[in-house]
Amino acid sequence: MPVMSKLKGISGTAEIVGVAESDQIGKLPNKSALQLHAEAASNALDDAGIPMSDVDGFLTAGYSTYDVAEYLGIEPRFTDSTIVGGSSFVIHIAHAMAAIQAGYCEVALITHGQAGRSDRARAAMNRGLPGAQYEAPYGILGPPISYSMAARRYMHMYGEDRTRQALAEIAVSTRKWANMNEMAYMKDETMSFDDYHDSRWISWPFHLLDCCLVTDAGAAIVVTTPERAKNARKGGVKVIGVGEGHDHSLISQMDDLTMPFGRNTGPQALEMAGVTHKDLDLTMIYDSFTYTVLVTLESLGFCGPGEGPDFVADQRTAPGGDFALNTNGGGLSYTHPGMYGIFTVIEAIRQLRGETGERQIANRNLAMAHGTGGNLSSTGTVILQRD
């Protein structure tokens, strides 16, 4: 089990000093995934005021660190290709902190790049793995189907109508935030409750508007020591709590379809940080689907099992509501290239720095960013505090 006394000992020993997207995000048929990594890396290092030549730790997912590092022309002394879906990049922050604390490196670069919409060379599945043997032949293939099966189970346990209303609340409130974000794919498209309920079925019980976007995008984060953070262009944001893990891969192997692994990573990260839910000014939760947000709020302990629909009622998580959630417009309405987790951290950093203009939250000291990967399989949580 994680040793809390040791975790508390490294709380705050690394800081995030640079965050960025690729030059553009959205529909980018003229950019390869590696180009998107490189643009974001360059932009995030500029944001930090640190040259690429100072990078001595490198972390990425979906691509191997040696492929991306070679493309960037860097020679890392700490390398980590941990790949657990969209939670990977949140978990990389914890790994970067551990590596910095242990002396492996001083400047860790985390990159993401995915041409989710436009890729010309998609990877094929390994046909011998359990998912290919036991789920794919039945068309249980891809997140919209696996997550909608989980959502149906939730409806059975906690009521179909109130669950449906909760999913609609989340879709509509998230879109309102996107309407305030210049970078959002859905910046200019509003969404009413009728729009939500009238949107076509993708995989019942999921409407189209329960599902995240499919975009192209890159993103990057720079993590370093508190000493170097002092000289960073915009200062640093401390990483004060972390948690990571997974409990299954295939949706059919998930023990409780309504209680993902955040039940462990959320409480761990909060305890390590020495803070409680009520202390948080902002919560960024990976919204692959509306349902992901609903069960993640419950798993993280913001409310009890089955209480999520009451928690998000009446547009409480929309601009002007009293619970700031997914203020960039999320994977649902801002961007979702395939493994969105890194963007939860980027928005949290920008909010804590006070850089988010029209959508800026009032109090900006403490944020949680939380990624989910696979089929509700893995989670990574970080607690971030303004230095």
Next chain:
Amino acid sequence: MAEYNKPIPVPQPESDRYWEGARREELWLRKCLDCDQAYFYPRDICPNCHSRNTDWIRSSGKGTIYTFSIPQRAPHPGFAGDVPYIAAIVELEDGPRIPTNIVGVEPKPENLDIGMAVDVVFEKITDEITLPKFKLA
């Protein structure tokens, strides 16, 4: 047989017996001889207690719907002619849950519910592979 262009399982050493059983229209599961729990999918090590003292049992093929969804958009070109269909997880009376399709019923939400009783049926897709599926009991 008409061209079949959905994903086709490639049996592995630990699953040959499962697929051979399906070809005979029998559903076989692994069972741990130490913790006495049957489990899916087939592997030599028990995922519950991690014992390697495990065996095969023949399932009754009876169970209930644990959850389901109804894909309307094909997740793979092979399913383009099948949508909407019923993606499901069935809880077998032997214990484990198994991913599958519910067949023989029009794929509409009102025709299905969690907890409904189902029985295994077998669909031959190639000379080597037969897929266990389920129908309402």
